Amino acid sequence: MPVPDIFRQGIARGWKTYDGSALEQDLTLEADVAIIGSGAGGGTTAEILSAAGFKVLIIEEGPLRTSDDFAPLRENKAYPALYQEGLGRMSKNGAVTILQGRAVGGTTTVNWTSSFRTPKPTLEHWAKEHAVAGHDEASMAPWFAKMEERLGVAKWAVPPNGNNQVIADGCDALGLKHDIIPRNVRGCWNLGYCGLGCPTNAKQSMLVTTIPATLDNNGELLYLARVNRLQIEGSRVVGLECLAMDERCVAPNGRKISVRAKHYVLSGGGINSPAVLLRSNAPDPHQLAGKRTFLHITNFSAARFAQKLDPFAGAPQSVYSDQFQWHDGAAGEMSYKIEVAPMQPVFASTLLAGVGEQAAATMAALPHINFMLALGRDGFHPDSAIGNVELRDDGSPILDYQMTDYSWDGVRRAWLSMAEIQFAAGAQQVWPVHVDAPWLSSWQEAKAAINSLPLELYRARIGSAHVMGGCGMSEDPKLGVTDSLGRHHQLENLSIHDGSLFPTSIGANPQLSIYGLTAKLASQLVERLKA
């Protein structure tokens, strides 16, 4: 193995971990603070609380997979193991594929390392429209700086791979702005397999940073265990009811774990955190849990180039354009951030999917393909598409995400922007990813075709890797599940620290927004718990 496996070494040194799938009997665990979920919010919170001397227990539904397991980088092994619902998660109508991680480290174990601070217009919009207090740009800056330092965030200094370079070339030719993406990596090998788990521990995910630090600080980790319900008495959480999962993390294996703590932090991420509240019948006088869930609804444009771009190799995301992001104000027409996606063949084949010879020819051209995406900034305008978390019969959550004409209009403009950039960068052909669109040979032709595409579910391929909101924060209990400090409005010893706190989507890839905000909330929680 190329690098030492941090987890195997730690466990050998005596880290305290429990594997739910291997339990021979039911278990009771106690801690000062129990944290539900080990992703961006949970990991950040765990490190800060454990460093302050609190006994922390992290509970994670997914498996523990570490650098030794990630090699030899096979998509067919990684996706079913590391993603929510075994990569089967989709919106209730089946039209939106939803990617979220489910493993120790949460989605940070599989994310693509792009690291942006929360944009200023977003913070301003929250203060103005959602009664969020104390999180203006100046007060957030030190927290972003602290987490950038902690996680090695820096602008990517290596030349972008061919796939990313298309954004730079196309924007240069058209006079549009673009920039290099900051990444949270240290000693990155520029492999491009971040979505399968980083085999070199270069990615500074929670798996190799805050969680090891927590375990070094006397913390404990229970994995392959799903928090089913919060046990609630009056205005307090008195315990957690957890179900141990089988090795594949498909179904509970019959063992139960009860957890008792003084304080509880919910960090299950979008969709999952609201689901815990809903399953627990947590007090919710204004019926807010799970409402206002957002996705950065994403559409795609593929382009074929004469030269090889090898979109499956090299840092997945290194160039972006915000040209179409704030041009109409925070709450104007739907706007979007333009990036690319890495294209290992399994992932590529689902995005480029089709039937017969045409799909076969597209896949045969894979080394020559640039795959651009637009992250639609949902939740700022009253007519935006919006999601609502519901529970299925077995208590698992499903997102009812409803597209609107406003959001479809953004999707259409995004196809136009992407095609124009791709042709300007020298693409021979462009395919707006929609079942009715053919490969198009010029910008003129593309413009006409895109303007007449039917904007319909199942015809336009849309997806999301950024679930946000559902437990929105607000000083006004009628508008938010928590206050601006992540304190649940009705349950005094419950905090929420993850991407579900956001009142809208972010308008940039969300991880650093979550690290910065939850670092701040966790530090303030330390002060309150010590008082």
Add this chain to the structure above:
Amino acid sequence: MNASNNHNLALAVSRRGLLKFSLMGSAMLAAAGVTASLSGCSSSQPDTGYQVLRREDVSFLSALIPVVMQGTFVAGKEATATQLTLQAFDRNLAHFSPEVLKLMQQLLDVLGMAFTRGPLTGVWGSWDSASREEVTAFLERWKNSSISLLNMGYSSLVQLIPMAWYGQTEAWGHCGYPGPPTI
């Protein structure tokens, strides 16, 4: 099919003013679901060698895979490639959450049982004897149907099949993928 799906189906279709077809379609889907769960007319046991796929599913997918993947499999090796895809499809399904798996199985029930298959797919005989043309026509019909459940079925199938195939090392030659870097 559960009640809420039928409800969606009826709504989706009536919005387009095709109520008659909707009622027929949803009655049929409902009947398929009930029959499948009550009568065992679609077997509930996985076929030998599979974790999840049942005999009817295997015969349906064996007809579908070569059509979806046409032009991809190496000539002369279609049968092995189909078999590899089936096995990988089965493994992927076996990792889905129980609710997503249930949805997939309901879809496969509708496709497997003779009395829903004929009217909804246009393939009246068994899948084992369906021609490529018939299978292609069925896919076109589902892609362009005004019943959103069929559109959804189409889009799941045409994504899950390549997803299963391209995870295999045997698939990489076709798409110019050198394989993951060795580290």
